[in-house]
Amino acid sequence: MSEVVVYNVIVIFLLVLLLGTAITVARMRDLWAAVMLTGIYSFLGASWMMLLDAPDVAFTEAAVGAGIATFLMLGTLALTSRKAKEPNRAALVPLAVVVVTGAALVYGTFDMPHYGDPQAPVHQHVAPEYLNDSVPHVHHGKAEVKVGLEASAQGREVSLEISQSAEVSKVDVPNIVTAVLASYRGYDTLGETVVIFTAGIGVLLLLRGRRRQRVGEAPA
Amino acid sequence: MREQSILRIVGKLLIPYILLFALYVQFHGDYGPGGGFQAGVIFAAGLILYGLIFGVNAARQVAPPLTMETLAALGVLLYAGTGVVAMLNGGTFLDYSALQGTHQQVVDQQVDLDEHHEGDEESTGQAEHHGFLPQGQHLGILVVELGVGLTVAAVMILIFFSFASRERVL
Numbered sequence: 001m002s003e004v005v006v007y008n009v010i011v012i013f014l015l016v017l018l019l020g021t022a023i024t025v026a027r028m029r030d031l032w033a034a035v036m037l038t039g040i041y042s043f044l045g046a047s048w049m050m051l052l053d054a055p056d057v058a059f060t061e062a063a064v065g066a067g068i069a070t071f072l073m074l075g076t077l078a079l080t081s082r083k084a085k086e087p088n089r090a091a092l093v094p095l096a097v098v099v100v101t102g103a104a105l106v107y108g109t110f111d112m113p114h115y116g117d118p119q120a121p122v123h124q125h126v127a128p129e130y131l132n133d134s135v136p137h138v139h140h141g142k143a144e145v146k147v148g149l150e151a152s153a154q155g156r157e158v159s160l161e162i163s164q165s166a167e168v169s170k171v172d173v174p175n176i177v178t179a180v181l182a183s184y185r186g187y188d189t190l191g192e193t194v195v196i197f198t199a200g201i202g203v204l205l206l207l208r209g210r211r212r213q214r215v216g217e218a219p220a
Numbered sequence: 221m222r223e224q225s226i227l228r229i230v231g232k233l234l235i236p237y238i239l240l241f242a243l244y245v246q247f248h249g250d251y252g253p254g255g256g257f258q259a260g261v262i263f264a265a266g267l268i269l270y271g272l273i274f275g276v277n278a279a280r281q282v283a284p285p286l287t288m289e290t291l292a293a294l295g296v297l298l299y300a301g302t303g304v305v306a307m308l309n310g311g312t313f314l315d316y317s318a319l320q321g322t323h324q325q326v327v328d329q330q331v332d333l334d335e336h337h338e339g340d341e342e343s344t345g346q347a348e349h350h351g352f353l354p355q356g357q358h359l360g361i362l363v364v365e366l367g368v369g370l371t372v373a374a375v376m377i378l379i380f381f382s383f384a385s386r387e388r389v390l
Contacts, residue, residue: 056254058253059245060261063261063265067268068261068268071268071383173251175249175251175254177255178255178361182255182361182364182365186314187314189299189368194296197293197371200374200378204289208382
């Protein structure tokens with residue numbers, strides 16, 4: 001079997017497991033088991049993202065989806081009920097909505113470029129610039145001379161330790177995902193950090209404000 | 221879960237490596253996969269595991285909520301502050317290339333001085349990379365990712381504390 005066949009077999013296996021897990025979660029009435037299965041779903045998703053060469057996203061999915069989200073849902077379950085209510089009647093209208101929406105989404109993918117197609121618009125717009133500007137200059141753990149040529153042309157001896165000079169505005173970070181997120185898309189990432197911070201403040205205010213109120217009420 | 225000896229022992233074995241891995245993902249994010257967000261989440265997951273096994277109060281002692289609140293704000297401040305420092309150095313907001321300044325200028329001046337002694341050649345602005353810290357873009361990304369990591373880890377841990385102590389609140 002060639003590598004491509006093995007790769008495809010693993011991808012299909014993972015996708016079938018993902019589908020099976022999703023259907024099981026949807027049909028399950030035991031919420032505790034459903035939460036555990038969503039954790040498994042996240043791990044399967046993370047494995048699949050690894051196959052798509054996206055380890056950064058896979059890390060996030062494994063840590064957030066399987067770790068923290070599972071804990072938050074379990075914490076919520078501890079305060080509510082372990083069992084979901086039995087539905088009164090077959091939910092035919094929601095099923096129809098889901099099927100139609102899903103079919104529309106699948107129909108939409110027919111127009112999408114093939115996975116990994118170098119001619120895809122996403123690889124033609126800003127991506128080439130990002131790739132060219134964040135080419136890894138690191139070899140054998142030492143920074144490579146990038147602008148040393150200019151200097152040596154003027155007859156100066158150039159040390160091989162030079163890593164950057166004022167003329168170079170390129171991003172000297174081998175992990176292009178990090179370079180794009182933190183530098184080219186620095187504003188967006190700053191915004192995301194602020195969003196996380198704000199969300200944290202919101203949760204704290206909601207939950208802690210209530211406690212202070214209770215404490216204040218107690219002596220009265 | 222304090223009486224679960226298997227959980228306790230496996231937790232004790234695993235948690236240090238989870239935290240270490242988070243630090244690796246944080247500070248190696250510019251070379252390998254990962255970055256501030258992933259590192260923060262992994263670090264928080266390690267501490268949450270600790271809290272689940274040894275109790276929320278033990279986790280609170282390791283990561284006092286007040287410290288976590290400060291760190292959450294500090295992370296955002298670190299990120300935005302990097303942008304402001306870039307502006308003070310003459311660049312635009314979050315233009316890390318402007319962070320070249322400080323150290324590099326000193327080295328440039330030294331090179332200029334050396335060349336002045338050797339002859340009247342014009343300085344080409346080339347400087348050897350003596351510094352311990354990376355320069356420019358690399359330095360900016362490292363600091364900014366640290367800010368993201370701090371905020372994410374602190375906020376996740378704070379949310380854990382809020383949820384874990386919810387039962388007593390109600």
